[in-house]
Amino acid sequence: MLIEATSTPPGMGSMVLPGYGAELLNWLNRAPQIATFGAMVADRGAGSVLSVRGQTLVRYNITRADIGKLVVAVEAMGRLLFAAGAVEVLTGLPGAMTVASMPALRDALQRSNPRGLHLAAFHPTGTAAAGADEQLCPVDTTGRLRGVDGVWVADASILPSCPEVNPQVSIMALAQAVADEVVVAR
Numbered sequence: 001m002l003i004e005a006t007s008t009p010p011g012m013g014s015m016v017l018p019g020y021g022a023e024l025l026n027w028l029n030r031a032p033q034i035a036t037f038g039a040m041v042a043d044r045g046a047g048s049v050l051s052v053r054g055q056t057l058v059r060y061n062i063t064r065a066d067i068g069k070l071v072v073a074v075e076a077m078g079r080l081l082f083a084a085g086a087v088e089v090l091t092g093l094p095g096a097m098t099v100a101s102m103p104a105l106r107d108a109l110q111r112s113n114p115r116g117l118h119l120a121a122f123h124p125t126g127t128a129a130a131g132a133d134e135q136l137c138p139v140d141t142t143g144r145l146r147g148v149d150g151v152w153v154a155d156a157s158i159l160p161s162c163p164e165v166n167p168q169v170s171i172m173a174l175a176q177a178v179a180d181e182v183v184v185a186r
């Protein structure tokens with residue numbers, strides 16, 4: 001688990017605030033008093049993207065172990081916020097949107113359905129992993145898509161797995177390395 005303080009401009013951070021319309025605007029008006037943490041989990045769940053009757057269907061199955069980590073992380077973030085002087089903590093849990101103490105947060109976590117956890121995927125990686133193993137890696141070690149001439153992959157999809165930290169610098173470094181390979185190949 002990695003806990004990060006994620007202070008974004010209010011418009012961008014509004015997705016973690018509850019409600020719509022007037023309720024959301026009310027929270028946004030209080031943005032200067034809001035501090036935000038996010039917890040990252042290197043998840044082990046799997047999903048799929050299917051085309052069903054012309055519609056794209058995205059499915060994701062979170063594992064029990066990952067849910068356990070997220071619950072621990074939410075409690076830890078609550079502890080950090082209360083220790084920093086928070087008078088109220090937004091939980092992201094549908095059953096108890098805000099709590100005013102650690103016992104109340106623990107109670108809310110115990111009562112909550114893990115399916116109601118507020119999840120987002122900011123760092124999808126590895127969907128076309130690069131590597132030497134032809135069976136596991138659709139992309140070779142230089143960035144070429146196996147089996148297709150002239151196609152190179154130079155984005156987050158070639159990371160071999162979840163890096164467990166913010167990935168952007170690694171993605172840029174890999175993209176640059178693939179670009180060098182393209183130049184050499186020309």
Ligand SMILES: Cc1cc2nc3c(=O)[nH]c(=O)nc-3n(C[C@H](O)[C@H](O)[C@H](O)COP(=O)(O)OP(=O)(O)OC[C@H]3O[C@@H](n4cnc5c(N)ncnc54)[C@H](O)[C@@H]3O)c2cc1C
Binds near residue numbers: 124154156168169
């Ligand atoms: C809210 C948020 C915050 C983040 N914060 C951090 C952070 O603090 N640190 C960090 O390391 N990472 C962070 N990330 C993750 C990071 O941004 C991504 O991992 C990274 O940008 C992925 O790089 P990429 O080149 O694979 O894809 P992208 O950066 O998504 O680039 C894909 C590009 O392809 C373009 N595109 C899509 N379809 C087409 C098409 N059909 N034709 C032409 N162009 C197309 C898109 O417009 C886009 O410019 C964050 C992500 C999000 C969503």
